[in-house]
Amino acid sequence: MNEKTLAGKVAVVTGAASGLGLGIALGLVEAGAAVALCDIDDAGLAEATEGADEPARAFAVNMDVTDEQSVTAGFREIVRHWGGVDIVVCAAGIAPAYPLVDMPVDKWRLALEINLTGYFLVARQGARVMRGRGGGSMVMISSKSGLEASKANSAYNATKAAELHLMRGWALELGPDGIRVNAVAPGNVFAGSKIWNPEYIKVCAEKKGIKPEEVIPHYVSLTALNREIKRPDVANAVCFLCSENARCITGQTLVVDSGQVMVR
Template sequence: MKHFSSGEIAGFLARPDAKKLLAAAALTPDEFAYANGPPLWLEGGRLKRRIVRDGRPASSFLAPGIGLFVVGTEKIIGLVRDVVVASLSVRAGAAEFGGVNPLTRRQREFIANWEMEGYRKHVAGITEGGELGGRIAVVTGAGSGLGRSIAVGLARAGADVALADLDLASAEKTGALIGKESPNTSCAAVRCDVTSEKQVEQAFARVLDRWGGLDILVNAAGIAPPYPLVDLPLDQWRRALAVNLTGYFLMARAAARIMVQQGMGGSIINVSSKSGLEASKSNTPYNATKAGEMHMARGWALELGEHGIRVNSVAPGNVFEGSKIWNREYIEACAKKHGIEPEEVIPHYVKMTALKREVKGRDVADAVVFLCSDRARTITGQTLVPDSGQVMVR
């Protein structure tokens, strides 16, 4: 953060209508895109409430009698100051000529969704807070459970997220959650059956149309048909292979083609499971496909490493929160498998962990965000296990 004072700033601060003039939204696309709107009027200790009310982090603040504060990296502070000071001068001048005429909400929405502005921000280095700011991510299975938690986590870290799911309405609900929690990122629900080559191609075409690139793919759309071996129907086996293996492959192939062509690296994450490391009973297709996902990731890491594309897996423990896999039928099958009552299933699994701690969606999302971030720049072909210490990887 830097402080600025000048005759122009002091002159604006001294105006009796200064606060009122700042109430009008951004006047120009530059003010909106670079400075995130006009400065906040900083009076007393009410900054936090203002930011919450306005629903946006401020890039600049005007403090009566003190001057202008601009928040940002070294690279952009000067640019934001210039845009803000120009806006103060226009606001003061406009007041003498009938009033300020800001951008309409529609115009601001257009700019926010306009690829060019995103690109200009990217070039100027103004990527909103968070270590994944400016990155473009696709998450499959984003309409529920772990896919949803991961999409929310990536957006929280600043990424723009495409929410791919068979179930569009659920993906849209995830979008609404992100809109509330991370209003400075953009997201879009995309209907996509990951087992369909055509739909996968169409989903990526939409991502490129909207954001112009791709940095992250998280494969999370998965199913777990719970049958003992002797009862497992062939169609259930085939369906699990189609979603958990073919789906991961089709998505990764399409993502890798784009990432290689971009020449800017990238990160692919396969959401596997601890069942891929240690087999569980009555889980034949799940055991097979979850082990397969990790092994595919290792091979892809070898192939794509020279392009700076990292490929890793997470193998979460049992995550009950928000999961449709953990439906009544699945819980009953697990209870039967362990000879316990259905309501004992969750405590039973938690007891098996070293930490005696239930794993939540956010725990898995944090692991994924880390693997996608530059902090994991030398990590590829690996598996991270957020499971509270149930399966130890050697």
């Protein structure tokens, strides 16, 4: 997306030190926005902001999305730095994949904390700030697993589905304030993701009865387009939803999965 459709907008992206969050933050910078990249990984954030198209429009903010005070302080810092917030993208998430009978409760609870409480705290603060500005746009990064359950991934399935329903309720609630709330549900995005670490790929290989090196080609082959999804594909969907081109779209899920999951 080369057009500066988001020039003059201020965006907040969580989980922006890695993977999809980083790809989305860079895409928003490319689309003209000033972007606050929020994460707990300071080293990753430093690298990310330096690598942005226009480093002057990329601002690193240490924010733990599970911590109410950290979220409030982070937004305060962003408003002080950029003067306000127009766009909020929640992407900080984890995927502790275990069969039900082996799932440790601490991993289950951590997934709920990051993927649900984190989305709630960031959306709440974003709404408080954007309401005062007469509108804005939020995008919740869910997953195709929020639409169709993945095997041996209880906490991920539950939280990613819940994010979609939170999004719908927030769209209803915030519509009168001019705040649009949508979701993007990506399929598997391997490049640059720490979720797709060697251990996770090994678990997937075991689930599928294939070798670890066969995992990526296998997942790509499950898509109608037989096309690997890359981070800019997801970033483009987010930029569209945040732009004026989507001014009448709210409460919706845009699925970026090369045609893998057909249920909505």
